[in-house]
Amino acid sequence: MDGFEVITIEKRKTQSIGDTEQRYVELAVERHSKMLFRICFSLLNNYDDAEDALQDTFIRLMTKAPQFRDDEHEKAWLIRVATNICKNMLRFNRRRSSLSLDEIREVGISESDTEIFDAITALPPKYKIVMDLHYIEGYTASEISQIIGVNADAVRKRLQNGRNKLKAELENLNYDE
């Protein structure tokens, strides 16, 4: 850590919260919190755990204070940190909780979509994360491979397996759109 970096972080740490810091936090939350909460929620299948993981992610953003090239770099960093935090939480808590109807409702999922949402959250985490990043966030397999640290072929395979598994589950449920 060179002298300039230390002084920069030191200034931030000892200053009281001003408008700039407050605005930075508010903007970061506005830009990224919905996406990150959705990822954490679907990986962890638990409302409280998802909120904890989300808070840990943002605390790391504030305390590590990395230098980002641009907004996309910041977003990719946050996704990587959030998924790693969720993986660690899953490692220590292997049992899968079932989501209650209340929890599902609180995140805006309608009752009629409960079945498909349950089927999505029942997928293995490695499929859920690539499906979210590709179909919801619009990342290519190559971009996803950079974010989560697996090669692009593995990403494509996980997308295919995720689709197949979800389709099989919905067909078992006789799901009608």
Place this chain on the structure above:
Amino acid sequence: MTNKELVSEYKRVMNSFEIPSDVQARLISKSLGAFTGSDNENKYFNAVIAVSGIAAVAAGIGAVKLFNRIFGD
């Protein structure tokens, strides 16, 4: 169900996902708390700056002495 229909349903459901406003409010509050840091972290950074400063002054004094030895009386 075709793949296209499956992906369309997946997107429809996941895009309806919302983050509750109280979760966002708590997130802002906790993040701002982390931003100012703890007393221990401030002490660590103060110590690093002090050591860097002392090292810089010592190097400066050493450079002046070397200059005087080479170019001095």
